[in-house]
Amino acid sequence: xxxxxxxxxxxxxxxxxxxxRVPLDAGMTCPVRDGTxxxxxxxxxxxGSGSFAIRxxxxxxxxxxxxxxxxxxxxxxxIGYFQAYTNTYAPAERLxxxxxxxxxxxxxxxxxxxxxxxxxxxxxxxxxxxLKEAYPHKFxxxxxxxxxxxxxxxxxxxxxxxxxxxxTCVQRLAEAGICVIVHVILSxxxxxxxxxxxxxxxxxxxxxxxxxxxxxxILKGSVMAEEYRRDPDAFALFSEKEYxxxxxxxxxxxxxxxxxxxxxxxGDRSLLLAPLWGVAKTQVINDIRxxxxxxxxxxxxxx
Ligand code: SF4
Numbered sequence: 001x002x003x004x005x006x007x008x009x010x011x012x013x014x015x016x017x018x019x020x021r022v023p024l025d026a027g028m029t030c031p032v033r034d035g036t037x038x039x040x041x042x043x044x045x046x047x048g049s050g051s052f053a054i055r056x057x058x059x060x061x062x063x064x065x066x067x068x069x070x071x072x073x074x075x076x077x078x079i080g081y082f083q084a085y086t087n088t089y090a091p092a093e094r095l096x097x098x099x100x101x102x103x104x105x106x107x108x109x110x111x112x113x114x115x116x117x118x119x120x121x122x123x124x125x126x127x128x129x130x131l132k133e134a135y136p137h138k139f140x141x142x143x144x145x146x147x148x149x150x151x152x153x154x155x156x157x158x159x160x161x162x163x164x165x166x167x168t169c170v171q172r173l174a175e176a177g178i179c180v181i182v183h184v185i186l187s188x189x190x191x192x193x194x195x196x197x198x199x200x201x202x203x204x205x206x207x208x209x210x211x212x213x214x215x216x217x218i219l220k221g222s223v224m225a226e227e228y229r230r231d232p233d234a235f236a237l238f239s240e241k242e243y244x245x246x247x248x249x250x251x252x253x254x255x256x257x258x259x260x261x262x263x264x265x266x267g268d269r270s271l272l273l274a275p276l277w278g279v280a281k282t283q284v285i286n287d288i289r290x291x292x293x294x295x296x297x298x299x300x301x302x303x
Contacts, residue, residue, distance in 0.1 A: 001256070001298065001299065002289075002298075003251070003288075003289055003292040003293070003297070003298050003299065004251050004254075004260045004263075004292075004298070004299040005256065005257065005258065005259050005260055005299055006259075006260055007210075007259055007260065007261045007262075010259045015109065017077060018077070019077050019078065019079050019109050019110075020073050020077060020078055020079065021078075021079045021081035021083075021112060022054065022061070022065075022066050022078045022079065022080060022081055022108075023052055023053035023054065023081050023083040023084070024053055024054055024056035024080055024081060024082050024083060024084070024102070025053035025054065025055050025056060025083065025084035025085075026056050026057070026082055026084070026087060026090075026098050027055070027057075027084075028084065028085040028086055028087055028089050028090060029085050029086070029089065030085050030086040030089060030116065030119075031086070031089065031116070031118070031119065031160060032158060032159070032160040033085070037160040038158060038160060040158055040223050041158070041222070041223065042145075042147070042157050042158050042159055042160075043156075043157045043158050043222060043223035043224050043227075044147075044157060044185065044188075044216060044217070044218075044219070044222055044223075044224050045219075045222055046219035046220060046221040046222045046225070046267070046268075046271050047084070047085070047221060052268070053083050053084045056080075056082075056098065056102075057098075058097055058098055058100075058101035058102075059101075060105065061105065061107055063075065063107075066078055066107060075106060075107045076106060076107065076108075076109055077109060078107050078108050078109065079108060079109060079110055079111065079112050079141075080102035080103075080105065080107075080108040080110070080111040080112070081111075081112045081114070082098070082099075082102075082111065082112065082113045082114060082115075083114050084114075086114075086115050086116050086119050087113045087114055087115050088113060088115040088116075088119045088120050088124050089115070089116075089119045092123045092124060092127050095124065095127060096127055096131075099111060099113070099127070099128075099131055099140075100131065100134075103131060103134075103135040103138050103140075104135075108138070109138065109139065110138045110139030110140060110141065111138070111139075111140055111141070112141040112142075112143060112181075113140070113141070113142050113143065114143040114145070115142060115143070115144065115145075116144065116145060116160075116161065117144050117146075117161060117165050117166045117168075117169030117170070118160070118161040118165050118169075120142070120169050120172070120173070125172055125173070125176055128140055128142070128173075128176055128178055129176045129177070129178075132176070132177055132178065139179065140178055140179070141178070141179045141180075141181055141209075141210070142173055142178050142179070142180055142181070143180075143181045143182070143183060143212070144166060144169065144170070144180060144181070144182050144183065145159075145183045146163075146166050146182050146183060146184060146199070147159060147183060147184060147185045147188065148184070148185065148188055148191060148195065148196075148199050149163050149166075149198055149199040149201075149202035149203075150163075150191065150195045150198060150199065151163050152190075153188050153189070153190060153191050153195065156188075156189060156190065157188060157189075158223070163202070167202075167206065170182075170206045170207060170208060171206070171207065174206075174207035179209045179210065180206075180207065180208050180209055180210070181208075181209065181210035181211065181212060181259075181261055182203055182208050182210070182211050182212070183211075183212045183214075184196075184199055184203075184211060184212070184213050184214075184250075185213075185214055185215070185216050186213060186214070186215060186216070186238075186243065186246050186247065186250060187215055187216040187236075187237065187238045187242075187243065187246065188216055189216075189235065189236075193246060193249060196246060196249075196250050197249070197250065197253045199250075200250050200253040200254045201253065203254065203255070203258065204253075204254065204255040204258075204303070208258060209257075209258065209259060210258060210259040210260075210261050211254065211258050211259070211260055211261065212261045212262040212266075213247060213250065213260070213262060213263050214262060214263070214264060214265045214266065215238060215243045215264070215265055215275065215278055216235075216237065216238075217265045217267055217272055217274075217275070217278055218235065218237070218272070218273040218274045218275075219267055219268075219271040219272060219273065220270075220271040220272075220273060221271060225273055228273060228274065229273075232274070235274075237274055237275045238275065239275075239277070240275070240277040240278075240280075240283070240284060240287065241287065243284065244284060244287035244288045244290075244291050245291050247263055247288045248288055248291040248292045248295060248297050249297070249302065251288075251292065251297065251298075251299045252292075252297040252298070252299070252300070252301050252302030252303075253300075253302050253303060254299055254300060255299075255300055255303070256299050256300035258299075260299070263284070263285060263288060264278060264281040264284050264285065265278045
């Protein structure tokens with residue numbers, strides 16, 4: 001590990017090669033969108049990051065469907081990434097159909113399911129456990145959109161579940177042998193460094209294997225975009241340097257074994273209203289590295 005435990009090194013150590021996520025859209029929604037909890041969606045969300053996802057109904061995908069940024073990736077080096085909205089928010093039989101077809105597809109080394117902890121019930125857990133046993137040569141990861149461990153912020157952003165729901169879900173997934181990756185947003189409204197560090201410490205205390213960290217992005221179609229249009233000054237959006245510094249400190253407070261899957265935003269550029277520096281991902285990563293070097297920080301060194 002140079003400054004943080006990066007995904008591609010971990011993939012090579014664990015699977016002997018790099019693997020590439022293929023975003024899939026299985027036509028789900030979320031309980032914060034369909035009225036079960038609310039109708040607004042989380043206030044930062046413009047639709048579950050599914051802009052580039054392939055509509056998936058269990059069909060056999062071709063290599064042409066999976067072309068990754070023009071690279072020639074061999075079959076078997078892909079991850080079926082159920083990305084759009086909440087991918088366990090459907091009856092168990094439908095989930096079984098979708099996940100089984102993806103696991104049975106020789107193109108995929110495993111599947112990665114983005115969801116919410118309040119949408120993984122006992123039946124869903126049992127299904128994941130059964131699939132893990134039925135496909136021992138494939139992996140199943142679950143990505144949980146926590147964003148923050150601070151419940152007051154979670155309420156402000158309309159997340160719709162409390163931290164203890166997340167905590168219980170992570171423990172249950174770990175007991176079922178499922179790898180858990182957690183999404184965190186730095187620079188949420190009214191959150192400071194200490195709140196972000198508290199989130200890192202919360203993850204450290206749980207059987208979490210991976211984290212995706214990103215800056216707050218104002219995306220067209222989100223509730224925040226409307227607020228931003230009315231009053232851009234109401235958002236104390238980070239400059240690139242502020243974000244890089246915040247990331248550096250947060251990584252210093254993150255357990256050393258947690259794999260860092262992402263350190264920038266991954267959304268659809270055409271939806272991005274602010275901050276626009278977020279599209280220069282390599283620059284952001286280089287700056288985080290530079291600050292860590294300058295301040296003698298490595299992942300976990302500030303714990
Ligand atoms: S962040 Fe996730 S749970 Fe919240 S509205 Fe978007 S897709 Fe749904």
